[in-house]
Structure formats: structure tokens, C-alpha cells
Amino acid sequence: MPAELLTQAETLKDWLVKTRRDLHRRPELSLKEKNTAAKCADEFEKLGFRVRRNLWGEGFIADLDAPKGKGRVAIRADMDALPIQELNDLDYKSEIPGVAHMCGHDTHMTCALGAAKLLVGQKDKLTRGVRFLFQPSEETPPGGAKGMIEKGCLDGVDEVYGLHNHPKLEVGKVSTRIGPFSAAADTFRITLMGRGGHASTPHENLDPIPAAAALVLELQTLISRRLKPGTPAVLSVTQITGGTTHNVMPDNVFIQGTVRTFDEPTRKLLEEGIGQMANATVAAHRLKTMKYEFERGYDSIVNHAGAVESVRRSAAAIVGDSNVSIDQPAMTGGEDFAYYLQHKPGAFFFLGSGNAAKGINEPWHSPRFNVDEQCLVVGSAVIAKLVTG
Ligand SMILES: [Zn+2]
Numbered sequence: 001m002p003a004e005l006l007t008q009a010e011t012l013k014d015w016l017v018k019t020r021r022d023l024h025r026r027p028e029l030s031l032k033e034k035n036t037a038a039k040c041a042d043e044f045e046k047l048g049f050r051v052r053r054n055l056w057g058e059g060f061i062a063d064l065d066a067p068k069g070k071g072r073v074a075i076r077a078d079m080d081a082l083p084i085q086e087l088n089d090l091d092y093k094s095e096i097p098g099v100a101h102m103c104g105h106d107t108h109m110t111c112a113l114g115a116a117k118l119l120v121g122q123k124d125k126l127t128r129g130v131r132f133l134f135q136p137s138e139e140t141p142p143g144g145a146k147g148m149i150e151k152g153c154l155d156g157v158d159e160v161y162g163l164h165n166h167p168k169l170e171v172g173k174v175s176t177r178i179g180p181f182s183a184a185a186d187t188f189r190i191t192l193m194g195r196g197g198h199a200s201t202p203h204e205n206l207d208p209i210p211a212a213a214a215l216v217l218e219l220q221t222l223i224s225r226r227l228k229p230g231t232p233a234v235l236s237v238t239q240i241t242g243g244t245t246h247n248v249m250p251d252n253v254f255i256q257g258t259v260r261t262f263d264e265p266t267r268k269l270l271e272e273g274i275g276q277m278a279n280a281t282v283a284a285h286r287l288k289t290m291k292y293e294f295e296r297g298y299d300s301i302v303n304h305a306g307a308v309e310s311v312r313r314s315a316a317a318i319v320g321d322s323n324v325s326i327d328q329p330a331m332t333g334g335e336d337f338a339y340y341l342q343h344k345p346g347a348f349f350f351l352g353s354g355n356a357a358k359g360i361n362e363p364w365h366s367p368r369f370n371v372d373e374q375c376l377v378v379g380s381a382v383i384a385k386l387v388t389g
Pocket residue numbers: 103139364365
């Protein structure tokens with residue numbers, strides 16, 4: 001039966017490739033996925049799914065009920081593209097200047113549609129219903145997941161799954177992990193405010209430059225001294241701006257950067273710790289004051305153990321045990337799939353889409369990103385297997 005699913009998915013390959021390439025040619029940015037959503041929702045309707053369009057923005061849900069059995073499993077796909085000019089030389093390259101599917105969300109939608117086709121073929125055997133969640137705006141915080149959830153996309157759902165292509169994972173492989181899968185990705189901004197003046201009379205000014213230099217170094221001690229050894233976290237200062245010339249001390253210095261954490265206590269400790277250190281820097285360097293902002297990005301995806309086992313089992317049935325890993329290292333990138341798992345059990349996993357021999361391994365968001373389209377066949381079959389159990 002599982003091998004059968006893969007064989008059936010293979011017969012869909014031409015359709016899958018065409019569907020993905022059509023989406024690829026006409027990418028749309030976050031919150032502007034109008035034509036993308038309409039095209040996909042039309043496909044679901046043609047297949048006999050019950051579709052609720054514009055649930056939140058262009059986001060929609062498509063349901064197929066199980067004649068026997070109860071419960072419902074949800075599969076999420078994201079629809080948005082990126083503000084990037086595609087540099088691939090392909091006959092199906094993006095036709096929209098400066099916009100392209102360089103994160104491969106076109107493949108996620110296509111895998112979901114492929115799975116829908118496979119499931120319709122065995123509707124009588126379904127032991128639970130299925131819902132496809134097509135979400136807008138994954139790339140642009142605050143993201144579309146929260147809005148979709150608020151509008152009830154998880155009502156009546158028992159479990160929720162999502163996947164992302166992975167260009168560094170060979171096509172035919174699937175990888176996931178129990179627990180934290182992606183980082184919470186937050187931004188901090190600090191303005192140290194002193195009093196500028198002539199560079200020759202530092203005693204008459206309140207110089208923010210050495211204060212900023214000290215603070216940049218001090219901030220790393222939050223990672224090395226405040227966190228329990230072994231706690232994964234990243235704190236990177238990525239911008240420091242102050243002053244205009246060699247003989248003028250500036251009033252202010254601006255510092256910003258990113259924090260990546262995998263659990264709420266660590267996130268909170270760093271959020272507070274950065275503010276405490278900035279305040280202490282003001283006191284130690286006799287500055288006037290400071291301004292501190294900590295802007296929360298997406299929460300961390302935390303996969304549920306039982307759902308990870310379902311992914312492992314389903315994927316192994318399609319691609320074989322040796323091609324499935326549950327030791328995927330947690331990624332320091334962010335993903336708003338996190339919010340679905342705060343409401344329902346489920347898991348997120350990587351679908352191999354790379355092919356090193358063919359030179360298909362450019363990272364996400366590269367202007368030369370692409371996938372090996374065999375991933376559409378594997379992804380469709382794995383999702384169908386996850387649903388049918
Ligand atoms: Zn992306």
C-alpha cells in the first residue's frame with residue numbers, strides 16, 4: 001500500500017511539475033497571494049474538497065471528510081514568495097520582476113495538492129478527515145499562522161503537520177526531530193544617549209562610543225556566563241552606528257542585533273538581561289539614558305514526540321527507514337508553523353529537495369535557489385501516508 005502510494009504519486013509527476021512551475025512563474029509576496037490562493041482553492045474544489053476561501057487574508061482551508069471514522073488531521077502549506085530577483089536560467093523562471101519563490105513555498109503547495117489528489121482516490125478508506133491549511137505570509141512577521149488560527153483553522157482538528165523543502169538534504173530523504181525544531185528569532189535595538197561635543201574635551205561630554213564598545217563585548221557574557229552550559233542560544237550584534245567624523249563626539253550610538261533561542265525561559269532571560277546590561281552601561285559610563293526595544297519574532301517550533309514518530313513511520317513507508325532521520329539538528333531560523341503546535345499536537349519536518357550531483361543545493365533565499373522536482377512526488381506520497389496512517 002505505501003509503495004503503491006509512491007507509484008501512484010509517480011504517475012502524477014507531470015501534473016505535479018506543471019502545477020509547481022505555474023506557481024513558480026507567477027509568485028506573489030506576503031499578504032498579496034490572491035492569484036496563488038485562487039488557483040489552489042480552485043484545484044481543491046475540482047477534487048471535491050469543501051473550501052472556505054479568505055479565512056484570513058488570502059488564506060483558505062480545504063476539507064475532505066472521511067465517510068467512516070472521525071477526527072481530522074491538518075496539513076499546512078505556505079503560499080508567499082520573496083522580494084528577490086530570480087537569477088536561475090530556467091524556462092519556467094519567475095515572470096514577476098523582483099519577486100520569486102526562493103524559499104520553495106511553490107513546492108509545499110504542490111505537495112499538498114498532490115497528496116489531495118492521492119487521498120481523493122482512496123476516500124472510502126479514509127479513517128479520519130483531512131484539512132489542508134493554505135496560509136499567507138510566512139515570510140513576513142507577524143506571519144499568517146496566528147490570523148488563520150484566530151479565524152478557526154484548527155477547529156475540529158486533532159493533529160497538524162507541516163513540511164519545508166531542504167536544499168541541503170538530498171531528494172528522497174526526510175528529516176525531523178522531537179522537541180525544539182526552529183529558533184525563536186527576536187530583534188533587539190539599543191540607543192545609548194550621551195552628550196556630544198568636541199573630541200578634544202572628553203571630560204566635558206558624555207561619550208557613548210566607549211560605552212557602546214563595552215556593551216557589545218559585555219552582551220556575549222549573557223551567553224557565556226548567564227546561561228547554563230549547553231543551552232543553545234545565539235546573540236549577534238549586527239549593526240553599530242554612531243558619529244560622523246574624527247573630531248566630533250556624537251550624542252548617541254545605536255546598536256542592534258538578533259537573538260535566537262529555543263525555549264521561553266532562555267528567551268526571557270536574554271530579553272531582560274540585554275536591558276539590564278544596557279542600563280548598567282549607562283550608569284558605568286555616566287550617559288544620560290538609553291532606549292531599549294526587544295521585538296519578538298516567531299516563537300520556536302516545538303515538535304511533539306508522538307507526531308514525530310508518525311512522520312518517521314509514514315516517511316519510512318515511502319522512502320525506506322535508512323532515508324529517514326529524527327536527528328535533524330534544530331535550525332536557528334524562524335518559522336511561524338510554531339503557533340499551530342501551541343494549539344494542537346503535531347510536527348514539522350524537512351523534505352529533501354537537493355541534488356548535489358545536479359548542482360541543486362543553493363540555500364533558501366538565494367536568487368539561484370531551486371529544488372529537484374522529484375521532491376514533489378515524494379512529498380505528495382509522504383503527506384498522503386501521514387493522513388491515512
Ligand atoms: Zn523563507
